[in-house]
Amino acid sequence: MQEWQVARLDDIREPGALEFTTGGGDWPFRGMVVRWQGEVKAYANICPHKGHPLNWLPDGFFTPDQRQLICMSHGATFAPDTGLCTFGPCAGENLRVLECRVENGAVWVTAPASLLEV
Template identity: 40%
Template sequence: MADLAATLICPSSALVDGGDGVRFATPRGEAFVVRYRSQVRAYLNLCRHRPMPLDMNDSRFFSLDGHHLVCSTHGAHFRADNGLCVLGPCPGQKLEPVAVIERDGSVWLVAD
């Protein structure tokens, strides 16, 4: 990581495809990282309908089928691959992405 300013978030093994996420702090606020279709994806932990965390402080972000990120308060469903709201009170809006990288068995927050 000498060539990249980054902060450790978690070991790669902490993220199971379609499973629980890991919450972490960024300079822009709280965020979360999940694994979807073998790729790590990270977003600020704020629903686009109202500025509330998506999860109930339990790091559960996915729908039961493991394909959408769901706001536990408003029921908005967001595509896990790009954060686009496809169901609920904020269609067409997107979760704000956070730059992360997976390298050497760990997931890292990339400096903005």
């Protein structure tokens, strides 16, 4: 695990989310940074149901009403502030929470350098 600068806070809408990858090679780690009600959260972009990335479109993590995160594969929804699955095939499970901080407008996340380290 190491700390990565993954985004500028100003680049993320509120509410909104931005995807990022860390490391390189064939199996980069995929994550997301979420802005929600004045807070910044980071999660692995790995659905607890089947391990798919949540989004199909770039940065497309929110439901149309902007109240939940959604996995496009089978429709699981997640609370933006905790990553708890609130509906769907993995209800009660949680997105993997990543340590996250904002410093001088930059968003830093502690994450693995590869999907193989998860």
